[in-house]
Amino acid sequence: MATISDIANKANVSRSLVSRVLNNRSGVSPENRKKILAAIKEYNYKPNALARALSNQKTQTIGVVMDDLCDKFVFDLIKGMQDTSEKLGYNIIFCSGRANNEVKFRYVDYFMQGRTDGMIAFGSRLSDGDVFKEMIEQPNPFVLIEGYIPDHEFNNIQLDNVGGAYKATKHLLELGRKKIWHVTGDLHFNVSLDRREGFLTAMRDAHADINETNIVCADFEEELAYKRISALLRDNKVPDACFAGADKPAYGVIRALYENGLRVPEDVAIIGFDDDRPDTFDMLFPRLTTMRQPLYEMGKAGVETLVRSIENPDWGPTRVVFEPELIIGQTCP
Amino acid sequence: MATISDIANKANVSRSLVSRVLNNRSGVSPENRKKILAAIKEYNYKPNALARALSNQKTQTIGVVMDDLCDKFVFDLIKGMQDTSEKLGYNIIFCSGRANNEVKFRYVDYFMQGRTDGMIAFGSRLSDGDVFKEMIEQPNPFVLIEGYIPDHEFNNIQLDNVGGAYKATKHLLELGRKKIWHVTGDLHFNVSLDRREGFLTAMRDAHADINETNIVCADFEEELAYKRISALLRDNKVPDACFAGADKPAYGVIRALYENGLRVPEDVAIIGFDDDRPDTFDMLFPRLTTMRQPLYEMGKAGVETLVRSIENPDWGPTRVVFEPELIIGQTCP
DNA sequence: TTGTAAGCGTTATCAC
DNA sequence: GTGATAACGCTTACAA
Numbered sequence: 001m002a003t004i005s006d007i008a009n010k011a012n013v014s015r016s017l018v019s020r021v022l023n024n025r026s027g028v029s030p031e032n033r034k035k036i037l038a039a040i041k042e043y044n045y046k047p048n049a050l051a052r053a054l055s056n057q058k059t060q061t062i063g064v065v066m067d068d069l070c071d072k073f074v075f076d077l078i079k080g081m082q083d084t085s086e087k088l089g090y091n092i093i094f095c096s097g098r099a100n101n102e103v104k105f106r107y108v109d110y111f112m113q114g115r116t117d118g119m120i121a122f123g124s125r126l127s128d129g130d131v132f133k134e135m136i137e138q139p140n141p142f143v144l145i146e147g148y149i150p151d152h153e154f155n156n157i158q159l160d161n162v163g164g165a166y167k168a169t170k171h172l173l174e175l176g177r178k179k180i181w182h183v184t185g186d187l188h189f190n191v192s193l194d195r196r197e198g199f200l201t202a203m204r205d206a207h208a209d210i211n212e213t214n215i216v217c218a219d220f221e222e223e224l225a226y227k228r229i230s231a232l233l234r235d236n237k238v239p240d241a242c243f244a245g246a247d248k249p250a251y252g253v254i255r256a257l258y259e260n261g262l263r264v265p266e267d268v269a270i271i272g273f274d275d276d277r278p279d280t281f282d283m284l285f286p287r288l289t290t291m292r293q294p295l296y297e298m299g300k301a302g303v304e305t306l307v308r309s310i311e312n313p314d315w316g317p318t319r320v321v322f323e324p325e326l327i328i329g330q331t332c333p
Numbered sequence: 334m335a336t337i338s339d340i341a342n343k344a345n346v347s348r349s350l351v352s353r354v355l356n357n358r359s360g361v362s363p364e365n366r367k368k369i370l371a372a373i374k375e376y377n378y379k380p381n382a383l384a385r386a387l388s389n390q391k392t393q394t395i396g397v398v399m400d401d402l403c404d405k406f407v408f409d410l411i412k413g414m415q416d417t418s419e420k421l422g423y424n425i426i427f428c429s430g431r432a433n434n435e436v437k438f439r440y441v442d443y444f445m446q447g448r449t450d451g452m453i454a455f456g457s458r459l460s461d462g463d464v465f466k467e468m469i470e471q472p473n474p475f476v477l478i479e480g481y482i483p484d485h486e487f488n489n490i491q492l493d494n495v496g497g498a499y500k501a502t503k504h505l506l507e508l509g510r511k512k513i514w515h516v517t518g519d520l521h522f523n524v525s526l527d528r529r530e531g532f533l534t535a536m537r538d539a540h541a542d543i544n545e546t547n548i549v550c551a552d553f554e555e556e557l558a559y560k561r562i563s564a565l566l567r568d569n570k571v572p573d574a575c576f577a578g579a580d581k582p583a584y585g586v587i588r589a590l591y592e593n594g595l596r597v598p599e600d601v602a603i604i605g606f607d608d609d610r611p612d613t614f615d616m617l618f619p620r621l622t623t624m625r626q627p628l629y630e631m632g633k634a635g636v637e638t639l640v641r642s643i644e645n646p647d648w649g650p651t652r653v654v655f656e657p658e659l660i661i662g663q664t665c666p
Numbered sequence: 667t668t669g670t671a672a673g674c675g676t677t678a679t680c681a682c
Numbered sequence: 683g684t685g686a687t688a689a690c691g692c693t694t695a696c697a698a
Contacts, residue, residue: 049443386692
């Protein structure tokens with residue numbers, strides 16, 4: 001690999017002059033500039049980014065650690081982060097812990113060891129707490145999206161999951177439904193706990209009869225929701241509405257209801273969460289009523305917050321909370 | 334940020350000793366090792382990876398440029414690359430050009446400027462040719478998956494798209510079907526051209542009547558395939574089989590057929606390509622017969638090939654071609 | 667076992 | 683306009 005010294009030698013000038021040309025600075029005679037550019041071209045020379053970053057103390061890069069890169073649910077988040085970092089002049093690179101804490105630790109460290117100007121972590125597994133604490137104890141700028149740590153101040157982008165679940169449940173109650181079930185997501189995730197809490201609060205606030213309520217856990221899985229709800233229906237238990245903590249299980253619920261001769265939304269109203277639509281066959285199913293999560297905007301806010309921290313270290317920690325929006329589909333009357 | 338000098342001062346030793354401790358090398362007295370470890374802990378010190386890489390001339394990192402990170406089709410590819418780089422002791426980071434050539438160029442450069450030990454690019458847009466040529470002209474190790482450049486030798490992981498399409502078409506012919514249509518993917522992608530070529534060759538080899546054949550382009554889109562096939566059916570043209578250059582359009586074809594009262598597979602047999610299943614509702618549709626692309630293995634091979642090039646620069650360029658596998662579903666009789 | 671000094675490829679300061 | 687020289691943070695002969 002050619003270095004700046006090779007170019008300097010070839011052009012018979014000092015490295016400083018080459019550096020100036022590379023950085024488009026003035027103070028180089030036209031002849032020298034020409035010679036230098038020629039040498040750069042001849043050697044197909046590219047400045048070494050590591051050396052540059054070491055000297056500048058700036059990588060112009062944002063690192064993102066995802067819980068899992070392979071989940072179509074996070075596409076909009078990724079797009080929001082990409083578009084925004086693009087606009088703000090930062091490179092953005094992604095990696096994922098594959099739902100494995102040890103790997104996640106490694107990548108947090110990886111980014112923090114000077115390779116990026118700051119990092120963003122996404123996820124809300126309860127077990128992420130350790131990883132997040134690691135981030136708090138080091139000096140690089142960072143932003144947590146979705147995840148949080150109690151009793152600490154840091155850059156944080158959140159969705160109001162409790163409030164969203166409350167709103168969804170209230171919507172069902174206002175439709176006159178009484179026997180409302182709740183299918184939770186994986187309870188190892190904070191979002192699931194929060195949504196359950198919002199559901200219960202709304203029920204209590206409305207003095208709804210919790211005796212008729214069944215809460216089942218479905219791990220965000222369509223199939224599991226299908227099985228658990230089917231089992232309840234076989235017991236001759238029947239709700240008149242169901243709030244699912246995510247869209248995938250909501251679809252499982254619908255399938256179980258169909259197979260038991262129940263109509264949606266006439267017999268049972270359904271609300272999901274996330275606005276995470278199936279990628280094909282939209283057309284053959286009722287469009288799900290759901291709480292939309294503004295993922296694109298959350299990604300955008302994450303990058304903006306991070307860049308502000310990078311470029312203006314004196315800004316205090318920023319917390320942004322987004323509100324989920326009720327998307328009216330065809331599964332509520 | 335604490336540096337190695339800070340630790341050395343704190344522990345009252347030289348930087349070399351600290352370096353030895355950091356790299357788990359012998360030649361440090363127990364007392365000094367202890368003092369050094371204490372200082373590291375106290376300062377929460379992390380060695381700067383850039384400085385280290387600059388000195389070592391090794392980043393222990395693989396960079397991957399995807400055409401688009403936000404496409405669930407590439408999940409298995411990503412997993413294959415992640416698992417394999419994990420096993421081989423490399424960090425792996427991803428970025429995507431968002432189907433934008435200029436951005437893709439930037440990220441190829443980004444990785445090549447010393448930030449990674451080598452890189453992998455995935456994609457087969459015809460317009461990628463320029464980006465790929467850029468890669469050929471620089472000295473860092475790299476692997477192209479799916480993409481290729483005529484008349485050049487380099488590390489390349491390929492799927493035999495021509496052969497796969499040939500096999501798929503032959504399968505339909507052997508079922509006794511004669512009026513076979515082909516729905517292509519986006520023709521700005523090499524894979525689409527190759528699959529069309531395989532289709533045509535198989536038809537010619539079987540002396541099938543091409544007059545009855547309709548070839549329509551569907552850009553990998555379910556909806557577009559639906560529209561174009563619907564239009565043909567309205568013209569009272571009816572096939573007895575259809576080979577789709579991807580699974581998404583295959584589903585669009587099925588929908589159009591259903592709406593026109595045609596049964597699958599009785600009236601029309603369907604084969605897709607990619608084994609790219611819809612994420613929900615599998616159960617309500619006939620399982621598609623398709624040509625499976627071993628994406629996980631391709632990702633694995635990509636990383637293995639790259640690491641071999643990195644660690645053994647004398648190895649010549651390696652080309653690996655995978656064969657698609659016919660997956661029997663319910664859309665062929 | 668320990669420390670000095672040179673080197674990795676840049677940038678920036680400051681004489682000339 | 684130009685070129686030494688030091689600095690960025692780390693590794694590694696080599697000498698002590």
